[in-house]
Amino acid sequence: MSKERPVRVALDAMGGDHGPEAVVEGAARLSIEERPVQVFLVGDPERIGTELAKHRYDPSWIQVVPAAGSVAMDAKPAAALDDNPDCSVLVAARLVADGEADALVSAGSTGATILASSRTFQRLPGIRRCALASVYPTEQRHGDRGDPFALMLDVGATLNATAEDLVGFAVMGSAYARIISDNQDPKVALLSNGTEPNKGTEAIVHAHELLSRMDTLHFAGNVEGLDIPRGTVDVIVTEGFLGNVVLKMLEGVSEVVVDLARDAYARKFLYRMGLTMLSQGLRQLRTMTDWKQYGGAPLLGFDKVVIKAHGRSNARAVRNAVKVAAKAVDRDLAGQIRAGMKR
Amino acid sequence: MSKERPVRVALDAMGGDHGPEAVVEGAARLSIEERPVQVFLVGDPERIGTELAKHRYDPSWIQVVPAAGSVAMDAKPAAALDDNPDCSVLVAARLVADGEADALVSAGSTGATILASSRTFQRLPGIRRCALASVYPTEQRHGDRGDPFALMLDVGATLNATAEDLVGFAVMGSAYARIISDNQDPKVALLSNGTEPNKGTEAIVHAHELLSRMDTLHFAGNVEGLDIPRGTVDVIVTEGFLGNVVLKMLEGVSEVVVDLARDAYARKFLYRMGLTMLSQGLRQLRTMTDWKQYGGAPLLGFDKVVIKAHGRSNARAVRNAVKVAAKAVDRDLAGQIRAGMKR
Numbered sequence: 191m192s193k194e195r196p197v198r199v200a201l202d203a204m205g206g207d208h209g210p211e212a213v214v215e216g217a218a219r220l221s222i223e224e225r226p227v228q229v230f231l232v233g234d235p236e237r238i239g240t241e242l243a244k245h246r247y248d249p250s251w252i253q254v255v256p257a258a259g260s261v262a263m264d265a266k267p268a269a270a271l272d273d274n275p276d277c278s279v280l281v282a283a284r285l286v287a288d289g290e291a292d293a294l295v296s297a298g299s300t301g302a303t304i305l306a307s308s309r310t311f312q313r314l315p316g317i318r319r320c321a322l323a324s325v326y327p328t329e330q331r332h333g334d335r336g337d338p339f340a341l342m343l344d345v346g347a348t349l350n351a352t353a354e355d356l357v358g359f360a361v362m363g364s365a366y367a368r369i370i371s372d373n374q375d376p377k378v379a380l381l382s383n384g385t386e387p388n389k390g391t392e393a394i395v396h397a398h399e400l401l402s403r404m405d406t407l408h409f410a411g412n413v414e415g416l417d418i419p420r421g422t423v424d425v426i427v428t429e430g431f432l433g434n435v436v437l438k439m440l441e442g443v444s445e446v447v448v449d450l451a452r453d454a455y456a457r458k459f460l461y462r463m464g465l466t467m468l469s470q471g472l473r474q475l476r477t478m479t480d481w482k483q484y485g486g487a488p489l490l491g492f493d494k495v496v497i498k499a500h501g502r503s504n505a506r507a508v509r510n511a512v513k514v515a516a517k518a519v520d521r522d523l524a525g526q527i528r529a530g531m532k533r
Numbered sequence: 534m535s536k537e538r539p540v541r542v543a544l545d546a547m548g549g550d551h552g553p554e555a556v557v558e559g560a561a562r563l564s565i566e567e568r569p570v571q572v573f574l575v576g577d578p579e580r581i582g583t584e585l586a587k588h589r590y591d592p593s594w595i596q597v598v599p600a601a602g603s604v605a606m607d608a609k610p611a612a613a614l615d616d617n618p619d620c621s622v623l624v625a626a627r628l629v630a631d632g633e634a635d636a637l638v639s640a641g642s643t644g645a646t647i648l649a650s651s652r653t654f655q656r657l658p659g660i661r662r663c664a665l666a667s668v669y670p671t672e673q674r675h676g677d678r679g680d681p682f683a684l685m686l687d688v689g690a691t692l693n694a695t696a697e698d699l700v701g702f703a704v705m706g707s708a709y710a711r712i713i714s715d716n717q718d719p720k721v722a723l724l725s726n727g728t729e730p731n732k733g734t735e736a737i738v739h740a741h742e743l744l745s746r747m748d749t750l751h752f753a754g755n756v757e758g759l760d761i762p763r764g765t766v767d768v769i770v771t772e773g774f775l776g777n778v779v780l781k782m783l784e785g786v787s788e789v790v791v792d793l794a795r796d797a798y799a800r801k802f803l804y805r806m807g808l809t810m811l812s813q814g815l816r817q818l819r820t821m822t823d824w825k826q827y828g829g830a831p832l833l834g835f836d837k838v839v840i841k842a843h844g845r846s847n848a849r850a851v852r853n854a855v856k857v858a859a860k861a862v863d864r865d866l867a868g869q870i871r872a873g874m875k876r
Binding site: 440 | 758760777
């Protein structure tokens, strides 16, 4: 990707629980930062205009592209896209496919974002199935920046994965961790029910064999459930069904921990003596538990960069997702994955 | 099961990380309690004798049954059982199959316990696959006693499960929760990647259909990963691969939480002001995290009661596992499962 031209991101302005409000504010903020990104705000021009008027922004970095409606968070993706070929996520995806933008970012329905991407982009050579990746908090730290997050994929794009699919996920996860988390040599592992190479489903056992023979990534073998919160490796590879359950469970665990902490805090008089420390602790905990707010989940496997921001994204999270998309374009994520797939 | 005769439990004395030490002590303790259980201590008579000599016990409730060796925790179960048909877990299982004892309890290798049971016992009508069930701590409380634990199965006996297998697991989990957790109407759910009936793998979608039509249990539909730590339902049904990952992950999460809490406690001076409260909190947390110590995992699906105590079991945990086995026999777990399978 040329360094001269700024990265251009097609941003689905209508997606997410907070609608255009959070998305437009995120774009506005980004436009007046030191290193802005060219953003296409795709959606209802009137609503986007109303939101834009509320914020300070640099119009040279923002362009509004009209679209007719959007996919509701609870709609069936296939039917919604069929019924409305000019909805915001499809118009945004076409901007990318046509080369007018470099990356797609949406905080809308995950299913619709995946389907719009499948219908509009090409899959990378050797990749049969795309994967949604997500960072999650771990005890151990990762990469040059010492991030307290590891990456897991697939977390819900494909229910079942073959051995070849898992190999593709491993290559894509490794490339993403290298590029986005500044981790030069990310350790990648398969999630299984034991660390021995013969443990797991047929697909996992076979993927283990295939990955052991590859030299384009650092394969660390199998990890178990225990290793997920510990963060023993940088990238955990699994099929989408299991990844989805695990990720939601992590969300649930952190919600429960916050609940318990809040409860204890409210009830126990003695705790109040440690007020300052505790509130700091709770803040830290909340930061951890809100981790999904702080970036976006890459949808990997296409020739274009796609970032799915969390539905609950606020302006800051949208801004972060766009920055991540720009970084992935700048550092040529697709090219890295292509190179990684060469055996 | 007749109330006149005390329940007789065949206890694999050689299994577990603490070997006969913890197992024999557990049996000794139980023999002098108010409501003892008849225990066959199966293993090396000399080592059992040495351990027995260290404790106060009532010999009328303990009988030593010789066996030749045991299955090492890291041995391949099939080969180990083939090589040694008179190892402690097989001798103990035969005592049960022959009607000399009513239930099998082992803290030894899980694989060996499952395989010994498969080779020695009959499966209940309609049950093709056995399931290992485990309790785990939840935010919400369960049953008449308000237990902070829910039940999950299968957690590792069968990798993949068909729809019919999942139905069997649901019936068995429901029966176990009713009998052991004093929960008159346990809510049973399938673990999936969404709550809608059409979410999940083919097996899960089909199992959902089948379970919806059954009136021998309280089917609550699908739950997601989020619901695991919350404890939205009393019994969560899943295939063994996923259940194993989830259970180990819960162990990992609690270990990490204890680590973090211990760290914070050691480092922060201000926390010391709340010393009493905090140490109480940590104790609670540790109790929660050691939950696997406090009972045993039932291996369900056979015509006999089988309880797998955790490998790390101490004397108290062994004693608890034997008590649970006796309760399952007393309340006719197998009969309850049989009744539940009738559609």
